[in-house]
Amino acid sequence: MELSVSARTRRAILFACLAFLILQSAGDLLEHGSSAWVWVSGYALGSFLLVGPVIWIARDRIPASRRQTLLYPVLGAVCLCFFLALGVELALGGVFFFFDAGIAGSIAGFALAYLLERTVVPERLRAPEHRRS
Numbered sequence: 001m002e003l004s005v006s007a008r009t010r011r012a013i014l015f016a017c018l019a020f021l022i023l024q025s026a027g028d029l030l031e032h033g034s035s036a037w038v039w040v041s042g043y044a045l046g047s048f049l050l051v052g053p054v055i056w057i058a059r060d061r062i063p064a065s066r067r068q069t070l071l072y073p074v075l076g077a078v079c080l081c082f083f084l085a086l087g088v089e090l091a092l093g094g095v096f097f098f099f100d101a102g103i104a105g106s107i108a109g110f111a112l113a114y115l116l117e118r119t120v121v122p123e124r125l126r127a128p129e130h131r132r133s
Contacts, residue, residue, distance in 0.1 A: 018107050025104040028096065036101055043105020044112065052113030 029036040058067065089099045 018111075022104050022107045025100040028100045029104060032097060036097065039098065039101035040105040040108065043102050044109040047106045047109030048112050051110065052116065055113065056117060
């Protein structure tokens with residue numbers, strides 16, 4: 001049985017899951033005071049500056065079929081880094097402070113890059129699926 005879901009529905013589900021993650025992490029970070037938000041801002045700025053331009057260039061230079069093929073090793077590397085960071089966090093006993101800050105900051109940085117692409121980036125640098133016809 002094959003389930004057919006529109007791209008808009010998939011995007012809405014993705015955004016809902018990311019919103020849940022960031023709210024959960026932000027709730028945990030409220031207990032740590034204002035120093036936690038410095039870490040969140042650092043992660044957000046780092047992910048925005050590193051990942052945003054790389055994604056824009058990849059969307060412009062790599063065809064959609066090739067991006068689909070490259071997505072699997074990238075997701076594998078992300079999962080590996082995620083579990084490695086979780087293991088280090090558990091071993092060092094940081095009580096998930098940096099993990100929560102990383103989750104909240106990275107999602108905020110990705111969201112900022114996405115919003116910037118949708119509103120400010122010139123038409124020729126946008127992803128083909130986001131260009132106005």
